[in-house]
Amino acid sequence: MSAAAAETSQHDRRVVIEDVTHQYATKGQRVTALEDINLTIEPGEFVCLAGPSGCGKTTLLQLIAGFLRPSDGRITLGGQEVRGPSAERGVVFQQPNLYPWMTVRKNVELGPKLRRVAKAEREAQAKTYLDMVGLGDFLDRRPYELSGGMQQRAQIARVLTNDPDIILMDEPFGALDALTRERLQAELLTIWRNTGKTIFFITHSVEEAIFLGSRVLVMSARPGHVVYDKPVDFLSTMDADMPVGQMRSLPAFVRMRDEVSNEIHASGG
Amino acid sequence: MSSTPTTTAAPPAGPSKAALAEQRTVDRERRARRRAAAQRYGIRIASLVVVLLLWWLVTAAGWIKPLYLPSPGAVWDAFVRANSIHPVSEGSSRLVAGEQGYYLWQHLLASLQRMAIGVGCAILLAPLLGFLMATIKPIGLIVEPYLNFLRALPPLGYIGILIVWFGIGDLSKVWLLFLAAFPPITMATINGVRSVRADRINAVKSLGGNFLDVWRYVILPSTAPDILNGIRIAIGFAWTTVVAAELNAGNPGIGYLAYISGTELQTPLTIACIIVIGIAAILLDLLVKGIENLVVPWRGKA
Ligand SMILES: Nc1ncnc2c1ncn2[C@@H]1O[C@H](COP(=O)(O)OP(=O)(O)OP(=O)(O)O)[C@@H](O)[C@H]1O
Numbered sequence: 001m002s003a004a005a006a007e008t009s010q011h012d013r014r015v016v017i018e019d020v021t022h023q024y025a026t027k028g029q030r031v032t033a034l035e036d037i038n039l040t041i042e043p044g045e046f047v048c049l050a051g052p053s054g055c056g057k058t059t060l061l062q063l064i065a066g067f068l069r070p071s072d073g074r075i076t077l078g079g080q081e082v083r084g085p086s087a088e089r090g091v092v093f094q095q096p097n098l099y100p101w102m103t104v105r106k107n108v109e110l111g112p113k114l115r116r117v118a119k120a121e122r123e124a125q126a127k128t129y130l131d132m133v134g135l136g137d138f139l140d141r142r143p144y145e146l147s148g149g150m151q152q153r154a155q156i157a158r159v160l161t162n163d164p165d166i167i168l169m170d171e172p173f174g175a176l177d178a179l180t181r182e183r184l185q186a187e188l189l190t191i192w193r194n195t196g197k198t199i200f201f202i203t204h205s206v207e208e209a210i211f212l213g214s215r216v217l218v219m220s221a222r223p224g225h226v227v228y229d230k231p232v233d234f235l236s237t238m239d240a241d242m243p244v245g246q247m248r249s250l251p252a253f254v255r256m257r258d259e260v261s262n263e264i265h266a267s268g269g
Numbered sequence: 270m271s272s273t274p275t276t277t278a279a280p281p282a283g284p285s286k287a288a289l290a291e292q293r294t295v296d297r298e299r300r301a302r303r304r305a306a307a308q309r310y311g312i313r314i315a316s317l318v319v320v321l322l323l324w325w326l327v328t329a330a331g332w333i334k335p336l337y338l339p340s341p342g343a344v345w346d347a348f349v350r351a352n353s354i355h356p357v358s359e360g361s362s363r364l365v366a367g368e369q370g371y372y373l374w375q376h377l378l379a380s381l382q383r384m385a386i387g388v389g390c391a392i393l394l395a396p397l398l399g400f401l402m403a404t405i406k407p408i409g410l411i412v413e414p415y416l417n418f419l420r421a422l423p424p425l426g427y428i429g430i431l432i433v434w435f436g437i438g439d440l441s442k443v444w445l446l447f448l449a450a451f452p453p454i455t456m457a458t459i460n461g462v463r464s465v466r467a468d469r470i471n472a473v474k475s476l477g478g479n480f481l482d483v484w485r486y487v488i489l490p491s492t493a494p495d496i497l498n499g500i501r502i503a504i505g506f507a508w509t510t511v512v513a514a515e516l517n518a519g520n521p522g523i524g525y526l527a528y529i530s531g532t533e534l535q536t537p538l539t540i541a542c543i544i545v546i547g548i549a550a551i552l553l554d555l556l557v558k559g560i561e562n563l564v565v566p567w568r569g570k571a
């Protein structure tokens with residue numbers, strides 16, 4: 001099979017970021033948040049992006065999501081240029097971002113509803129994913145009646161129900177306590193394994209990046225460059241359900257963690 | 270570390286115990302809020318009883334002349350008289366209905382009708398202008414100064430020109446109420462649209478929503494609490510305006526009755542009118558609040 005054939009395959013839903021530079025214009029002066037980013041995200045990858053605060057992680061995510069247009073370069077999904085937000089790129093926001101004027105169920109159904117999926121069908125889909133994230137008993141609650149962790153789960157269910165090609169997550173567990181965070185990390189890993197979704201995940205925590213990711217990226221500070229890009233390969237040979245606590249003591253884990261931490265510090269964090 | 274087998278809890282499927290406990294806490298808090306509300310009403314009713322008692326005491330003891338402050342009983346009698354057929358004066362055999370040719374409730378109804386038309390039109394049109402001003406920049410730029418100018422004027426300052434344009438009758442009063450209610454609702458709508466969080470709009474777009482979906486599922490529900498709040502302010506403001514506007518040719522009208530009875534030294538009736546005007550204002554406010562609770566129950570919670 002030729003490379004060209006693979007390129008044009010229907011199933012090739014890779015995200016390609018080519019020479020992307022992004023500048024913000026503030027009060028007459030320009031801030032270069034990202035410079036010459038080149039990156040390819042393969043279908044099924046769980047890419048974790050770490051880096052010092054202000055290095056442009058959110059900017060990169062918003063570019064992929066289509067909330068921002070790059071000042072230079074281009075981003076494609078399956079060969080199609082990204083020109084704005086679209087259902088093929090689902091987003092889990094850092095802050096709980098469900099609509100308080102809808103019940104949890106209606107929030108989760110919204111994607112299929114926008115695509116005119118029949119009521120019974122979309123209700124069933126929503127129920128499936130709400131059950132998956134453990135919210136099956138809270139369908140008719142309003143989002144503000146749920147805790148922060150439950151709202152983040154509902155956000156994840158909302159995106160899963162919409163069946164995007166790639167899920168973009170911007171520090172989705174950043175505001176949660178350690179215990180809830182660990183539980184949601186485990187749930188997210190299970191979901192990733194079961195659905196095979198492509199995930200692009202931003203985090204401040206090196207450990208979270210290595211624990212979750214199949215590939216870890218580190219970005220340097222202003223202007224943002226990708227300075228570290230390695231697959232997390234030691235896990236594939238391990239027990240898939242290994243909890244974080246146990247993984248922390250693996251030599252391979254410790255080595256990678258130190259490597260990534262050094263990169264972040266070297267890059268100005 | 271020893272090699273004792275670690276029992277690791279699998280991630281819970283279904284709602285965990287902790288989640289259920291949390292839900293119970295949320296419910297408990299809601300009950301506590303309701304109890305606190307009941308307590309607030311209790312205190313208010315008690316204070317009302319005390320005020321009425323003091324009023325009665327002051328007048329019964331004769332410390333203030335009835336012309337200046339009639340007793341609660343006299344005010345009540347005036348209220349009943351104004352709502353019934355009664356002799357035109359003490360001992361006379363000529364009977365009249367109510368006061369100034371109308372029952373008190375008809376005066377009140379007439380004022381409320383003027384409100385319904387004037388404010389009703391503002392409620393229909395002001396949000397439209399607000400949406401236009403907030404979304405189409407040039408319109409906002411051009412119209413906003415005029416709106417601010419109109420808002421700064423006391424409505425009674427321009428009733429004169431409205432009378433010239435629309436006559437002394439009801440039409441000028443309805444226009445007055447419309448113009449009084451319009452700016453607060455428009456401004457509230459603009460503020461509402463401008464404060465819609467970008468994330469909220471982005472979320473529906475990345476679920477596949479188009480321009481109309483953004484309006485239907487995000488901008489309209491997001492701004493609904495602001496619009497309702499603007500309507501509440503507008504109604505309160507318009508009500509104070511209608512009462513004053515009825516000083517000229519406002520019969521029937523509760524403001525007219527309050528004014529004319531004062532000039533005729535019927536103090537008990539004046540006070541009865543004042544109380545009716547105040548209670549009507551409170552009830553109108555409660556009505557809008559009730560609608561708010563029905564239509565935007567999430568208000569202030571997210
Ligand atoms: N809307 C904006 N206008 C102007 N400058 C911005 C804007 N958003 C971000 N920036 C700048 O771009 C740079 C990158 O910001 P970005 O939010 O992408 O960082 P980040 O890596 O997500 O940081 P954090 O980890 O703190 O969330 C920062 O220097 C920031 O000041």
Ligand SMILES: [Mg+2]
Nearest residue numbers: 057058059170
């Ligand atoms: Mg960020």
